[in-house]
Amino acid sequence: MCRSKRSTDVVSSNRRNSRSSRSSFKSKSSSVTVPSSGNLTSNDFFSKSSADSVASTSLTTLRESLVEKPHIYDFSEIRSATNNFLSDKFSSSSSSTSWRSSIRGKEVIIFQRKLRRVLELEQLCEKLSVICRSHHSSIIKLLGASVSGSYIYLVYEYVSGANLSDCLRNKKNPGFTVLSSWLLRMQVAADLAHGLDYIHHFSGLNSNVIHNHIKCSSIIVSEGDSDSGTLCAKFCHFGTAELCGEVMGKNDSKVRKIEGTRGYMSPEFQLSGVASQKSDVYAFGVVILELLSGDEALRFVVDEGSGVYRRISVIERAGEAAAAGGGGVRRWVDKRLRDSYPVEVAENMVLLGLQCVDEDPEKRPDMRHVTGLVSKLYLESKTWAESISLPTDFSVSIAPR
Known part of the structure; x- marks a missing residue:
């Protein structure tokens, strides 16, 4: 599941200047559809004409759009922290794989999970920003995320226990x-x-x-x-x-079974x-x-x-x-x-x-x-x-x- 080393991101946005990205979420954004079938190819996520621009702009746009920084990690940071995903796995299941590592001086757990459905840029930014600001003593804190291919990488603080x-x-x-x-x-x-x-x-x-x-x-x-x-x-x-x-x-027009x-x-x-x-x-x-x-x-x-x-x-x-x-x-x-x-x-x-x-x-x-x-x-x-x-x-x- 984690053998693919593609670093092309699935979240894309229309070309816009950084000033309008920071000032408002109201400008239109493009979305990515994760197909229901298990056969995933690059054509499922991008048109050839837009693929080159996505890799260079999407992470920057996401990072600048968030209220608090940093919540968006460059995919290179995820690869480095997991030794190109060759580090010993902290846990593994049919739905996720995780590694215990360190990012930006913090000990963390990185979870790799598959994206299930259409994700709008604005929706992802808003939810990630709110989740990362949520604090409760009975919840392990989400520090940030990164997206690559058909996967999202969620970075949580490490809690000993x-x-x-x-x-x-x-x-x-x-x-x-x-x-x-x-x-x-x-x-x-x-x-x-x-x-x-x-x-x-x-x-x-x-x-x-x-x-x-x-x-x-x-x-x-x-x-x-x-x-x-x-x-x-x-x-x-x-x-x-x-x-x-x-x-x-x-x-949602389509209802898909999710794992339990x-x-x-x-x-x-x-x-x-x-x-x-x-x-x-x-x-x-x-x-x-x-x-x-x-x-x-x-x-x-x-x-x-x-x-x-x-x-x-x-x-x-x-x-x-x-x-x-x-x-x-x-x-x-x-x-x-x-x-x-x-x-x-x-x-x-x-x-x-x-x-x-x-x-x-x-x-x-x-x-x-x-x-x-x-x-x-x-x-x-x-x-x-x-x-x-x-x-x-x-x-x-x-x-x-």
Whole structure:
């Protein structure tokens, strides 16, 4: 996916002087259409007559159009930082590849992702500028981007830590978890609720902005500041859906299926391929249920009797536990917590998680409501911990063991 070394940029603009570029976004700009098929050629993006002018003007135009600088990286900087994409990959999947490197004196993670649809110059500039100005303690900051060929390269600040999936499920030592106390897990839940509420309602993009990449492996748990000595949870990939063209607008004539992660996709997302804020709420609910149980969103185990693979869903198991009443939830919650948690709070968290994953998107709560309830339950957990003399300001570490 990253073998192509073409440095021709896909975002083009009509020839204009730099003064008009800086003064207004209202002048017309050209766009690039990413074809639905997987066969991509240079002719899909440019006419021969305009290709030469695009490479020399588009990055300069983008950089000058943005409110804050620098947000646009020259593609040569991306190549240099990744050693022409030959550096060891930080991670790789079917939809993206990433490298940990350094750009302009900052340690960063560079994600390479495919562009999905038409991108207008003005739209890209506006969204990138707003996303890069967004600040929240539960969101890993986007520093900038570069475009080449049919790919966009998103540069995020590097945050030391481990993803939530590894924190909950240590493959080398299944009995160990960094999140060994109820209060730590409630802190993670509160961080994520506030972060997603910010994305949905306060990021400044628009009223329908979504994250679209919520899953345990895309959440980083890092050590907090030296004063608190606790852990904090942060969302990765904020802005990816907007900048890669994964979000479908009301006037889009074509609807294309976009990728999701099994176990985190809402029913309507699986049917239509169109994500929404309610899809984010569904994925958040799955993460909450994983946080409470320590189990995976979806896994398959071999039945010893029949030898057939059996599907185990964290949603189904949580529903069974809630329906059982009495000690159902207590039997389901992660055993590594050693029954040291307020049962009523745990039951309310399970019910909240199940509300978030309701099959009917209209019945799922808004993140404002979710955030308020999680904050309330977190404070109740702190009160419970103080009442039984548990430390509430302990220090933790996610260093390798």
